[in-house]
Amino acid sequence: MRAAFNKALLEIAKKDPRVYMILADIGYGEIEGFANAFPERFINCGVAEQNMTGVACGVAMEGNIAITYSIANFPTLRCLEQIRNDVCYHKANVKIVIIGGGMAYGPLGISHHSTEDLAILRALPNMVVIAPCDIPEAIEATKAMMAYNGPVYYRCGYKKEPDVYDGPVKFTIGKANVIRDGRDATVIFTGTIGHNCKLAVEELERNGIKCRLVSMHTVKPIDAEAIQKAATETGAIVTVEEHNICGGLGSAVAEVLMDNGLGKIPFKRLALPDVNVSKIGSQKWLIEEYGLGVQHIVKAVKGILK
Numbered sequence: 001m002r003a004a005f006n007k008a009l010l011e012i013a014k015k016d017p018r019v020y021m022i023l024a025d026i027g028y029g030e031i032e033g034f035a036n037a038f039p040e041r042f043i044n045c046g047v048a049e050q051n052m053t054g055v056a057c058g059v060a061m062e063g064n065i066a067i068t069y070s071i072a073n074f075p076t077l078r079c080l081e082q083i084r085n086d087v088c089y090h091k092a093n094v095k096i097v098i099i100g101g102g103m104a105y106g107p108l109g110i111s112h113h114s115t116e117d118l119a120i121l122r123a124l125p126n127m128v129v130i131a132p133c134d135i136p137e138a139i140e141a142t143k144a145m146m147a148y149n150g151p152v153y154y155r156c157g158y159k160k161e162p163d164v165y166d167g168p169v170k171f172t173i174g175k176a177n178v179i180r181d182g183r184d185a186t187v188i189f190t191g192t193i194g195h196n197c198k199l200a201v202e203e204l205e206r207n208g209i210k211c212r213l214v215s216m217h218t219v220k221p222i223d224a225e226a227i228q229k230a231a232t233e234t235g236a237i238v239t240v241e242e243h244n245i246c247g248g249l250g251s252a253v254a255e256v257l258m259d260n261g262l263g264k265i266p267f268k269r270l271a272l273p274d275v276n277v278s279k280i281g282s283q284k285w286l287i288e289e290y291g292l293g294v295q296h297i298v299k300a301v302k303g304i305l306k
Helices: 002-014 031-039 049-061 077-088 116-122 133-148 191-206 226-235 249-259 283-290 292-304
Strands: 019-023 040-045 063-072 094-099 129-131 152-156 175-182 185-188 211-215 217-220 237-244 267-272
Touching: 002 019, 002 031, 002 094, 002 133, 002 152, 019 049, 040 175, 040 191, 049 077, 049 094, 077 094, 077 116, 077 191, 094 129, 116 152, 116 217, 116 237, 129 133, 133 152, 175 191, 185 191, 185 226, 185 292, 191 211, 191 237, 191 292, 211 226, 217 249, 226 237, 226 249, 237 249, 237 292, 249 267, 267 292
Parallel strands: 019 040, 019 063, 063 094, 094 152, 129 152, 185 211, 185 237, 237 267
Antiparallel strands: 129 217, 175 211
């Protein structure tokens, strides 16, 4: 997915001289295309993410589009104060891109896990939060992000993410995509965990349970209409996210349900428990260890339908 993002960004930069890429000494093997094509618009700040964010804000305030880019937590939590006070407060046209959302860097441990980011970034005023699920959605998300004027947080996957969509992808910020329809329940997901959700929904259908599958690629502003329709038309919702259970997608969906008098429908959040993800292993293994595998999703849907 990171390769797809960088390729899409390069194509946009060829047409728009306002696009700058600002790094903290990371991304080699993927960013050379941009660096070689536009050396005057490529800034490596070294391992200094706070400075990277400040530079990006200054570049954006001069009328440009600044992209900060690094892995997992480093462009977000390490420089949260600068994002809050510089980027968001000034509504600067800065795009904060992380590579390896969730537990994509599983073997490297908690320092490289991005598991609280959705909650933290969506709490910041003026910030848009998006998390594409596969390569086609990531490409369209990149285009939408670059066309949007203002701060955006883009939670990118790592690599070799399987496709969730079977056909063309439309991407509108704040508008969820219904990947398949159903009337028995709805599974709402964000990010690359969507592949497990797709497999779970397919298994449920083989068992006579037809679920609506929704990619909530924009966590903020969230598509309240899609959530309300899922609640009233299917009567039950399960949310799935590779993120701490506190404050992420599940919390955002619950807020919409409660605010609109729909708090009584069967509802279940599947997410990482509120713990430090201290186990070490591959992303696939960690997803199973922390209850986000295909069978965990199947069990959750069957459970709320009882």
